[in-house]
Amino acid sequence: MSTYSLSDGLASGAPRTSRVPLLANWIRESGAGVLASVAWIALGLSCLWWQDVGDWSRTHSLGIAAFIIAALALFGTVGADYLGAAGQALHKRAPWLVALGVFLTVWEVATAKFAWLPLPFFPPPQAIIEVYTDDLPKLLDSVLASIKLQLGGYLIGATIGFLTGVSIGWSRAVGYWVHPVLRFIGPLPATAWLPIAFFTFPSSWSASTFLIALATGFPVTVLTWSGVASVSNAYYDVARTLGAKPSFLVLKVAIPAALPHVFVGLFMGLGSSFAVLVVAEMIGVKAGLGWYLQWAQGWAAYANMYAALIVMSLLCSGAITLLFAIRDRLLVWQKGTVKW
Amino acid sequence: MVATALAEAVTHPATGAALDIEQVSHAFDIDGTELPVLSDVSISVEPGEFVALLGPSGCGKSTLLRLIAGLDKPKAGRLREDEERIRNPHPSRVVVFQDPTLFPWRSVWDNVALGLEAQGILRSQRQRVDDALDLVGLSPFRDAYPHQLSGGMAQRVALARALVNDPKILILDEPLGKLDSLTRITMQAELVALWQRKGFTTLLVTHDAEEALVLANRVIVFSDRPARVKADIRVDRPYPRHRGDPYLAELRRQILGLLGLDATW
Ligand SMILES: Nc1ncnc2c1ncn2[C@@H]1O[C@H](COP(=O)(O)OP(=O)(O)OP(=O)(O)O)[C@@H](O)[C@H]1O
Ligand SMILES: [Mg+2]
Numbered sequence: 001m002s003t004y005s006l007s008d009g010l011a012s013g014a015p016r017t018s019r020v021p022l023l024a025n026w027i028r029e030s031g032a033g034v035l036a037s038v039a040w041i042a043l044g045l046s047c048l049w050w051q052d053v054g055d056w057s058r059t060h061s062l063g064i065a066a067f068i069i070a071a072l073a074l075f076g077t078v079g080a081d082y083l084g085a086a087g088q089a090l091h092k093r094a095p096w097l098v099a100l101g102v103f104l105t106v107w108e109v110a111t112a113k114f115a116w117l118p119l120p121f122f123p124p125p126q127a128i129i130e131v132y133t134d135d136l137p138k139l140l141d142s143v144l145a146s147i148k149l150q151l152g153g154y155l156i157g158a159t160i161g162f163l164t165g166v167s168i169g170w171s172r173a174v175g176y177w178v179h180p181v182l183r184f185i186g187p188l189p190a191t192a193w194l195p196i197a198f199f200t201f202p203s204s205w206s207a208s209t210f211l212i213a214l215a216t217g218f219p220v221t222v223l224t225w226s227g228v229a230s231v232s233n234a235y236y237d238v239a240r241t242l243g244a245k246p247s248f249l250v251l252k253v254a255i256p257a258a259l260p261h262v263f264v265g266l267f268m269g270l271g272s273s274f275a276v277l278v279v280a281e282m283i284g285v286k287a288g289l290g291w292y293l294q295w296a297q298g299w300a301a302y303a304n305m306y307a308a309l310i311v312m313s314l315l316c317s318g319a320i321t322l323l324f325a326i327r328d329r330l331l332v333w334q335k336g337t338v339k340w
Numbered sequence: 341m342v343a344t345a346l347a348e349a350v351t352h353p354a355t356g357a358a359l360d361i362e363q364v365s366h367a368f369d370i371d372g373t374e375l376p377v378l379s380d381v382s383i384s385v386e387p388g389e390f391v392a393l394l395g396p397s398g399c400g401k402s403t404l405l406r407l408i409a410g411l412d413k414p415k416a417g418r419l420r421e422d423e424e425r426i427r428n429p430h431p432s433r434v435v436v437f438q439d440p441t442l443f444p445w446r447s448v449w450d451n452v453a454l455g456l457e458a459q460g461i462l463r464s465q466r467q468r469v470d471d472a473l474d475l476v477g478l479s480p481f482r483d484a485y486p487h488q489l490s491g492g493m494a495q496r497v498a499l500a501r502a503l504v505n506d507p508k509i510l511i512l513d514e515p516l517g518k519l520d521s522l523t524r525i526t527m528q529a530e531l532v533a534l535w536q537r538k539g540f541t542t543l544l545v546t547h548d549a550e551e552a553l554v555l556a557n558r559v560i561v562f563s564d565r566p567a568r569v570k571a572d573i574r575v576d577r578p579y580p581r582h583r584g585d586p587y588l589a590e591l592r593r594q595i596l597g598l599l600g601l602d603a604t605w
Contacts, residue, residue, distance in 0.1 A: 234441045241409050242455035242505060243431035252457070256445045333445045333485045 032094035033077025039101025040070035046105050047126070050113040058126040058133065059112065066104075073097060123303035131307035138292070143311060145287035149205065150277050150319075153212025157273065158266060161217035165224025165265070169258070170250060182221060190215035190276045198284045208280035215276040216269035220262065227261025228254045260334060263327045270323060274316050289315075356541030357422045357432065357508035359385040359408065364417030366403055367566075377403045378414070379566035385558075387422075390535055390542040392552035394595065395562030401545045402438060404567070405511050408543065409435045421509065431455055434507040436515045438545075440498035442486040448497050449473065449482040455505040472504035475530070492519040496527070503534070510535075512544045516551065528555055532579055549595045553588045554581050561598045571598050 047063030077094070080087035090097075104125055110116040112124035132139070167174040168182075190211045201207035231254050239253050281290025289312045296304035366378040377400040385391055395401050406412045407419055410429040419426040421433060434455070442451050453469045456462040462469075473479045476496040486494060495518050502510060516524045532555060535542050546552050552559045553575055561571040573595065577587060 232441075234437065234439065235443060237406075237409075237411050238435075238437065238441050238443075238501075239454065239458060240411065240429040241431070241433065241435045242458050242501070243429075244458035248458050253443070256443070259445070331445075333447075333487070335487050 029091075030077045030080075032098060033073055033080075033090065036094050036097035036101060037070045037074040037077070039098050039105065040066045040073060043101055043105040043108060044070060046108050046113065050109075052112045052124075053115045054112065054119065054124075056112065056124065056126045056130060058129045059124075062108075062126045062129060066101075070101075120300060121302055123306060127303035128307045128310070131304050135304060135307075139307065139311065142287065142289045142292040142308070143315065145285075145291075146277065146281065146289045146312075146315065149208055149281070149285065149288060150212060150273065153209040153277070154216050154270065154273050156209065157213030157216030158220050158269060160213065161220030161265065161269065162224050162262060164217070165221040165262070166228055166250065166255065166258075168221070169225045169228025170254065182218070186218040186222065190218075190272070191279050194279065194283060204280075204284035204286075208277070208285050211276050211280055212273045215272040219268035219272065220265040223261045223265030223268070224258060227258025230261070231257040260331060263323075263331070266323060266327075267320070270319060274319075278312075355508065355539040356388040358387045358420075359383075359509060359541060359543075360418075360420040360423075361385075361404075361408070362418045362420070364404070364407060364414045364419060365566075366400070366407065366412075366414045366416075368403075376566040378407075379568050381417070381567060381569055383560060383569065383572075385541055385543070388539045388541055389558060390532075390556045391544070391558045391560060392556035393543060393545045393560050393562065394547070394549060394552055394599065395567055396564050396599065397547065399562050399565045400567035401562065402513055405435060405513050405543065405545060408509070409433055409511060411435075431459060431505050432508040433511060434502040434505050434509075435511040436498050436502045436513060438513040438517070440486075440491075440494040442489075442494055442497055442501075444486045447483050447485055448478060448489070451486070451497055452500045452504055454501055459505075468504050468506075472500040475503065475534070476500045492523055495519060499527075506538070507540055509541045509543065512542065514545055514547065517547070524551075529580065531555065536579065549592050549599075550583065550588075552595070553591055554583060559591075559595065561595060571595075 044063045044066035047059055047066060052059050073090070073094070076083060076087060076090040080091055083090070108124055108126075111119070111122050112126065164178060164182075168178050169175075193211055193214065197207040197211055198204060201210060235253050235257060236249055239249055244253070277288070278290040278293075281288035282294045285291060289308050292308045293305055293312075296302070296308060361381055361383040364378055364381045365376070367374045367376045369375070381404065383391075393401050393404070403412075407414050408426065410419075410426045410433065413427070421430075426433075442448075443454070446454070449469060450457075452472050453462055453466075456465050456468065470479070470482075473482055476499055478493060478496055478500065481489065481493065486497070489497065495515060499512075499515055516527055519527060528551065531542075542556075544552070544555060549559075557575055559571075559573045559575060560569055561573070562568065563570045571594075573591060575588070575591065577585065581588065
């Protein structure tokens with residue numbers, strides 16, 4: 001079988017490869033990039049061709065931007081060989097660029113041009129761009145406020161959770177006292193504390209920090225604890241015969257061995273603390289993206305809501321990416337870890 | 341008599357420690373019932389001796405090694421290193437466990453450095469880690485992680501991790517069991533050379549009578565569980581020993597007989 005196809009390829013395959021596969025190759029290499037260019041040209045045309053049904057100031061700019069992206073996609077594809085890594089990156093993402101262009105075109109046409117979707121609730125892309133250009137200072141302030149609150153609460157919660165988890169996992173006495181408290185309070189959603197927290201804490205900011213720390217701390221504690229508790233005794237035996245003291249056993253054996261579990265806890269804590277952050281901002285803190293969403297809803301500023309949602313999702317995704325990067329760095333020794 | 345035998349076998353003055361196992365018995369609790377594992381075991385090991393421990397699987401050899409290491413306390417009897425009671429683990433008695441148990445989060449080099457780091461002397465003694473890696477032929481893999489090693493390589497790292505501490509008593513629990521026969525023979529020769537050079541006392545658990553006879557000055561055969569000392573055989577042969585040596589072949593036949601295999605072997 002293998003010898004047959006080998007001789008076949010030697011005899012007649014060589015001349016055939018020169019014509020038809022060349023076109024097929026070109027389509028495989030550049031097809032997606034060219035299609036992406038076409039999709040973005042379609043977006044540009046759809047912006048400029050028809051009249052807007054409403055009054056938006058960035059329609060023209062959006063159209064121009066779409067043409068620029070289309071041009072970049074085209075040149076990037078044609079000149080991929082000269083662009084090195086950038087060309088490679090474009091080639092890899094070209095199918096997504098097509099999808100994005102098509103989606104934006106449909107969105108543009110369905111909202112700004114023919115209003116197939118009911119209008120105040122579904123603003124067109126240019127309305128959202130308008131928010132980013134015209135309401136930037138307020139949005140930036142909100143982003144900074146959110147990051148500050150989230151980062152503070154998360155770091156406090158993760159640190160306390162980690163230390164508590166290690167202590168419970170290591171010391172029977174600590175476990176005796178902390179475990180029941182953890183079982184009683186931990187499963188309660190942190191948001192249930194909101195009303196109490198906001199009048200017992202001196203400021204809404206400290207109350208929110210506490211709640212975020214609580215939401216982070218519980219999963220981090222439980223998973224650190226289970227990680228430390230599941231470390232194989234064989235590791236301790238090896239370390240002890242080599243002269244390790246208890247501090248070495250904790251710092252150099254228990255903690256590194258438990259680290260994969262700790263990261264699972266950190267991921268879970270991050271997810272639940274996002275939820276608390278948004279609710280806390282909506283209800284108590286007069287700043288941040290949650291508050292911005294609330295405020296936009298009050299003014300029926302739907303474009304602002306979408307704009308804030310997009311920023312929020314980028315921030316959350318960015319935080320997860322960062323945590324993954326830290327994990328990959330610390331856990332290089334693990335094989336087959338999930339790539340985010 | 342022991343002293344003369346040793347003088348022939350060990351060319352250098354021994355820096356190893358003496359080990360006294362006095363009427364040691366041990367048992368495990370399994371669901372409330374007591375499982376006797378060691379029954380009145382007494383062995384006296386001279387400094388620098390190479391003792392092989394042979395016995396059926398599950399008879400209690402690894403358990404005895406854990407007691408010697410100081411990881412567990414015997415139910416009865418006493419263990420002493422150079423006249424001092426063994427109560428806790430100490431880096432003068434290093435164990436190479438049956439399973440290599442490398443720390444997966446540490447590179448090969450960092451695994452070997454474990455003992456020096458735990459004793460707080462790594463900073464000034466980094467060369468010793470490099471030397472130990474050289475000795476087991478794994479210098480090119482110093483930055484690899486354990487999951488990137490073969491079973492035999494992992495076992496060699498475990499050996500290097502023990503040797504780097506310059507132990508007075510080296511305790512080996514079937515350390516060569518996972519190696520292919522070629523590497524195994526090489527490692528056996530290395531082990532003898534090392535032991536002759538450094539003079540540490542060696543206890544080697546093995547299930548291979550031939551390995552025991554090629555390596556040790558003394559072979560102790562255990563009974564089935566609970567382990568008792570069934571025979572204590574002196575091997576008065578100079579090193580390097582040859583596998584085909586008729587004297588060793590006769591001893592091997594005897595030992596296999598003690599382990600329950602009849603003379604046809
Ligand atoms: N931690 C433990 N708890 C309960 N029983 C144990 C424990 N460790 C060992 N045993 C039992 O003690 C007996 C002896 O075990 P040990 O590991 O010492 O055998 P071994 O002679 O080393 O066998 P092998 O040659 O197969 O390694 C076995 O029956 C085992 O079930
Ligand atoms: Mg064993």
